[in-house]
Amino acid sequence: MTGPLPGDVPLSLYVHIPWCLRKCPYCDFNSHALKGDLPEAAYVQALLADVDADARKLSGREVQTVFIGGGTPSLFSGEAIGNLLAGIRSRLSLAEDAEITLEANPGAVDAGHFAAYREAGVNRLSIGVQSFSATKLEALGRVHDPRQAREAFHVARRAGFGNINLDLMFGLPDQCLDEVLEDLSQALALAPEHLSWYQLTLEPNTLFHHQPPAVPGDGVLWEMQQAGQALLAQQGYVQYEVSGYARKGFQCRHNLNYWRFGDYLGAGAGAHGKLTGDGAVRRYWRERQPQAYMEAGGAVVAAEHELDESDRRLEFMMNALRLKQGVPLSLYGDMTGLSPDGLRAALSRARTRGLLTEAGDRLQATSLGQRFLNDLLVMFHE
Structure with missing residues (x-):
């Protein structure tokens, strides 16, 4: 990957x-x-x-x-x-x-x-x-x-x-x-x-x-x-x-x-960040308690998690499908490093059920898909 x-x-x-x-x-x-x-x-x-x-x-x-x-x-x-x-x-x-x-x-x-x-x-x-x-x-x-x-x-x-x-x-x-x-x-x-x-x-x-x-x-x-x-x-x-x-x-x-799966730094008590580098996409978060955070002087990562292929796919879809106009299908590969080919079966099922638009070059939920977004997302987590 x-x-x-x-x-x-x-x-x-x-x-x-x-x-x-x-x-x-x-x-x-x-x-x-x-x-x-x-x-x-x-x-x-x-x-x-x-x-x-x-x-x-x-x-x-x-x-x-x-x-x-x-x-x-x-x-x-x-x-x-x-x-x-x-x-x-x-x-x-x-x-x-x-x-x-x-x-x-x-x-x-x-x-x-x-x-x-x-x-x-x-x-x-x-x-x-x-x-x-x-x-x-x-x-x-x-x-x-x-x-x-x-x-x-x-x-x-x-x-x-x-x-x-x-x-x-x-x-x-x-x-x-x-x-x-x-x-x-x-x-x-x-x-x-x-x-x-x-x-x-x-x-x-x-x-x-x-x-x-x-x-x-x-x-x-x-x-x-x-x-x-x-x-x-x-x-x-x-x-x-x-x-x-x-x-x-x-x-x-x-x-x-956020919705386009960009990177962001997280500074502050309990703040979350996402960074791409060295062929990996990582999420991290800081100490939650303000006093402990200040005593540590900041700059301490409380925990870190590298996103595997399943994580990247689901998290990208969770964010991108919130957008009314969706995103180009090409953005999936650009932001996750994964091939869009891995989405084909789920995309076909979602379009058949009326949850995604028929435009093959976009990831865009229909009005029904936006209303039942959780049901739509499950299809990319199966």
Whole structure:
């Protein structure tokens, strides 16, 4: 089995900041409620040690996108984010037009922070609104209210951000269709460049999984999804991914690199990375606990896994088939190092069942395939 050449695989950087003001009951990310002072300087130092360690493996490869996620990265000061990005630029070759995203929560921002982030080089904000209903926000354990959500958006605009994503969920506890459309309408009234609109799921190891709220059934969820997608399309937002909707030219480049099976560095407590090199594709992840991570000084790989042929095939399909337009079949070989011939039987079965389009040169799910994506993926794991 061969592997792709590293220079042929686009590269991104994900930076994880693990602290939040409060742990939400639906959240299964590596996030921790803040207790005491925020150790900004020590954590930035550990992050840059991570970047240093990975930079030695890259042979000058250019980083196309940076995504600072969490947790709640907007808890960090503008100075800390500025020091982080300056350190990254001194260690990595960043593309001149690199997309640099920072996640922000409405209950953990102010005008000074946003202006400082923009000055530091952040050029895309992702604001975790989730809902514009006070009742629903309370049910979700959020620390902000609808007024703060709208104000965070306006503050970001005044700080000079021309590329803003809003995170919004549907299928919330006791939510009806009219409430879903009202949430979307309020988001659309702000005219963001991008919307991440996705269904609430009760993930394992969350409070909602152990104490499930009353959420809409599958039939109602499908009705919500259909009506919401129609409204978004009517307002000029093109769905390019399962939960991604964007105005022309504002697709999230960082997420597109994930879906196209590109490489990415992972820096921060619990961060995951994927790197191609020496004929292999490897995944790795860092120590999850923030204190242990900082005590180790970052740069410690907690575990590493080389993807075998089955892993590469399934993971590529899991990502690529999320994209509404799919990907060229040739990308499979480029990113995995495997021959597309190994997919032929599964592709034929999937097309016969109406789960994949008939275009032989593309891997693209039909509307039915996107709705039953797990069933489709099983066909590439048999």
